[in-house]
Amino acid sequence: MWDSLQILAAAPIFNVQLWLNGLSVGAVFALVAYGLALVWGVTGVKNLAQGDLVMLGGYLGLEAARHGVHPIVAIVPVAALMFLLGWALYVLMIRRVIQLDLFTSLLATFGLAITLQQALNLAFGPDVRTLKSGFGRLELFDGTIDITWIRVIAFGLCIVVAGAMVLFLRKSRLGQAIRATAQDPRAARVLGVDTDLVYALTFAINAAVCGAAGVIVGMIWVLQPFYGIAYSVRAFVIVTAAGLGNLPAVILAALGLGVAEQYSGFVLGAQFQQATVVGLLLVILVWRQALLRRQRLALQ
Amino acid sequence: MRPAHFRMAALAAALSLAAPAASLAAENTIVLGSAISITGKYSQEGKNARDGYDFAVKKINDMGGVKVGGKSYKLEIKYYDDESTPARTAQLLERLINQDGVKFVLGPYGSGPTKAAAPVTEKYKIPMVEAEGASRSLFTQGYRYLFAALSTSEQYLAPVVDLAAELAKKDGKKPGSLKIGMAFENDPFSLDVRDGVVAAAKKYGMKIAVDDKMPRDLSDISATLTKIKALKPDVILFSGHTKGATTAARQMKEMGVSAPIVALTHCESAKLTEQFGAEAEGILCPTQWAETLKYQDRLFGTAMDYNKAMQAAHPEYKQVPYQVAQASAAIEIWADAFTRAKKLDPQVLRDVLAKTDLDTFYGHIKFDKSGKNIGKPMVLRQIQNAKYVVVAPTKYAAEPVVYPRKPPQD
Numbered sequence: 001m002w003d004s005l006q007i008l009a010a011a012p013i014f015n016v017q018l019w020l021n022g023l024s025v026g027a028v029f030a031l032v033a034y035g036l037a038l039v040w041g042v043t044g045v046k047n048l049a050q051g052d053l054v055m056l057g058g059y060l061g062l063e064a065a066r067h068g069v070h071p072i073v074a075i076v077p078v079a080a081l082m083f084l085l086g087w088a089l090y091v092l093m094i095r096r097v098i099q100l101d102l103f104t105s106l107l108a109t110f111g112l113a114i115t116l117q118q119a120l121n122l123a124f125g126p127d128v129r130t131l132k133s134g135f136g137r138l139e140l141f142d143g144t145i146d147i148t149w150i151r152v153i154a155f156g157l158c159i160v161v162a163g164a165m166v167l168f169l170r171k172s173r174l175g176q177a178i179r180a181t182a183q184d185p186r187a188a189r190v191l192g193v194d195t196d197l198v199y200a201l202t203f204a205i206n207a208a209v210c211g212a213a214g215v216i217v218g219m220i221w222v223l224q225p226f227y228g229i230a231y232s233v234r235a236f237v238i239v240t241a242a243g244l245g246n247l248p249a250v251i252l253a254a255l256g257l258g259v260a261e262q263y264s265g266f267v268l269g270a271q272f273q274q275a276t277v278v279g280l281l282l283v284i285l286v287w288r289q290a291l292l293r294r295q296r297l298a299l300q
Numbered sequence: 301m302r303p304a305h306f307r308m309a310a311l312a313a314a315l316s317l318a319a320p321a322a323s324l325a326a327e328n329t330i331v332l333g334s335a336i337s338i339t340g341k342y343s344q345e346g347k348n349a350r351d352g353y354d355f356a357v358k359k360i361n362d363m364g365g366v367k368v369g370g371k372s373y374k375l376e377i378k379y380y381d382d383e384s385t386p387a388r389t390a391q392l393l394e395r396l397i398n399q400d401g402v403k404f405v406l407g408p409y410g411s412g413p414t415k416a417a418a419p420v421t422e423k424y425k426i427p428m429v430e431a432e433g434a435s436r437s438l439f440t441q442g443y444r445y446l447f448a449a450l451s452t453s454e455q456y457l458a459p460v461v462d463l464a465a466e467l468a469k470k471d472g473k474k475p476g477s478l479k480i481g482m483a484f485e486n487d488p489f490s491l492d493v494r495d496g497v498v499a500a501a502k503k504y505g506m507k508i509a510v511d512d513k514m515p516r517d518l519s520d521i522s523a524t525l526t527k528i529k530a531l532k533p534d535v536i537l538f539s540g541h542t543k544g545a546t547t548a549a550r551q552m553k554e555m556g557v558s559a560p561i562v563a564l565t566h567c568e569s570a571k572l573t574e575q576f577g578a579e580a581e582g583i584l585c586p587t588q589w590a591e592t593l594k595y596q597d598r599l600f601g602t603a604m605d606y607n608k609a610m611q612a613a614h615p616e617y618k619q620v621p622y623q624v625a626q627a628s629a630a631i632e633i634w635a636d637a638f639t640r641a642k643k644l645d646p647q648v649l650r651d652v653l654a655k656t657d658l659d660t661f662y663g664h665i666k667f668d669k670s671g672k673n674i675g676k677p678m679v680l681r682q683i684q685n686a687k688y689v690v691v692a693p694t695k696y697a698a699e700p701v702v703y704p705r706k707p708p709q710d
Contacts, residue, residue: 270512
């Protein structure tokens with residue numbers, strides 16, 4: 001541990017590398033967490049199959065690549081397809097559990113996760129696969145620091161998608177309907193909002209965002225039918241830490257988490273990377289609890 | 301009646317009829333027993349092992365069988381299907397030993413079933429030669445009746461350290477001046493592999509500069525690689541099954557991380573040459589056996605002869621898996637022991653097996669006290685022009701090692 005800290009002290013340039021990698025990792029987490037927060041906030045369903053939707057998107061990207069479509073281009077049709085799939089999933093399944101208690105929807109989405117994993121395993125086999133972007137890397141500071149172009153592009157894409165989402169929710173009629181439903185579904189219904197449509201739309205948008213994230217994951221990391229869980233876990237950590245209904249906070253939390261993981265991996269070793277994620281969540285929850293307590297006391 | 305029941309019933313009937321004949325046949329037949337995966341998740345691997353066993357038995361019988369104390373015996377194997385579940389392996393071994401009177405046992409497929417089998421053979425003091433269980437934990441229990449033809453997991457990457465030392469000396473550098481950067485998955489197999497590396501590094505006084513353990517569901521090792529990049533080690537080692545190999549190969553290329561020596565386990569199953577092409581060039585990968593090795597024996601000839609004969613008998617093997625070869629070697633070990641024992645007594649055979657010192661097409665066989673084979677090294681293959689070429693240990697090399705590894709270009 002001290003050795004690693006000494007490296008950072010002696011060659012501060014490596015901090016830049018950690019930040020660059022961390023931000024690009026965090027950007028992908030942000031997309032996945034963003035979708036989760038949306039669905040969670042609007043429908044109240046905590047989607048345990050989030051990471052598996054990501055993997056599904058990645059595999060659709062692989063299929064597109066097999067037909068000669070560049071993965072970056074494939075993001076658009078994959079997202080469109082995932083949108084339809086998300087809609088279908090809503091109609092077939094989510095709609096039926098939305099009004100039920102927490103455990104029913106948790107069990108249902110857990111079942112969906114298992115089904116997706118096994119379906120991918122049957123369709124594509126258990127091999128670890130990768131998508132090729134074919135882009136090189138960007139060298140900075142005489143090659144001491146570098147980052148692949150695909151990570152830069154991924155970062156940009158995540159920001160664009162997130163920005164588009166924020167604009168859509170703030171400015172468009174449908175976005176307003178979504179926000180209204182999130183605030184109070186009954187009131188929204190009374191005022192003429194088709195909440196069923198809003199729910200379907202939310203879940204479909206989430207699936208599309210996950211699909212896009214999946215293609216990016218395939219280009220940066222690896223795809224395997226059972227590797228979705230890592231993304232589910234991080235999305236939950238991020239959303240829990242950032243709180244619902246605060247999308248900019250979700251993005252910040254995701255980026256922060258990415259950087260924190262890089263630092264803990266560098267300083268403490270890869271074995272502590274995930275422990276850091278969960279440890280951070282714990283600290284944030286305790287801290288929040290303390291804040292709430294103080295507020296309560298002040299009110300009393 | 302369901303087919304399975306029917307088969308069982310038919311089997312029972314056949315056994316009761318065959319019983320007198322079997323005891324007659326026992327006059328000049330040695331029966332080896334094995335509970336091995338015919339169905340279940342290891343069915344493919346179990347078939348590999350059985351193909352290896354049967355191939356060697358046929359070859360030995362065709363050449364007149366084994367001579368024990370001046371008398372010739374044919375070999376025969378009695379199989380039961382353990383359905384790839386360790387509990388079943390143990391049950392069926394009890395049956396083989398108690399009901400079928402088997403005195404000599406061949407191992408099942410996989411470390412799990414082998415772990416379940418060993419206590420049974422130990423209990424009845426029946427020697428077992430196994431060829432398909434590599435976990436080191438098999439050999440730390442003090443078993444006296446367990447013998448393994450293959451190299452155990454701690455030997456997977458240790459030869460890389462030896463190779464690095466050898467190459468450093470050639471360059472006029474001290475092996476002790478070398479630095480190692482490595483990361484291993486946090487699971488029993490990879491940690492076994494790590495133990496072997498740590499011991500080897502200690503032997504040469506090498507410094508382990510980066511020593512990370514990767515959680516199973518970690519798909520990003522860029523933090524570890526940044527450390528490696530900062531410390532510029534001479535040797536980079538990764539072991540994390542297929543995912544670890546894929547992630548390491550991809551991210552090393554992306555981050556421009558390389559070293560004069562880079563080695564990974566599971567290159568073949570990660571399909572590195574197919575997925576990464578030029579980016580995988582120069583990576584070293586350990587294997588138990590390769591057909592290009594210069595091992596040989598009287599029964600099969602050279603490793604290449606074995607490979608050809610096996611492919612002629614089983615055209616489905618485009619590349620003969622090492623699991624097949626080591627199963628054949630297990631039969632050779634038994635045959636050699638029978639010949640030297642001069643008596644078909646399990647206790648005598650245990651002691652004779654323990655003294656095995658045998659050259660085979662699969663490599664040299666010599667057991668240490670715990671029963672694992674220390675006679676053959678793991679060999680290293682290097683990816684050269686998208687092919688796996690044996691490069692170390694030097695005396696087995698088909699081609700010289702490409703050293704230092706040229707980092708892949710964009």
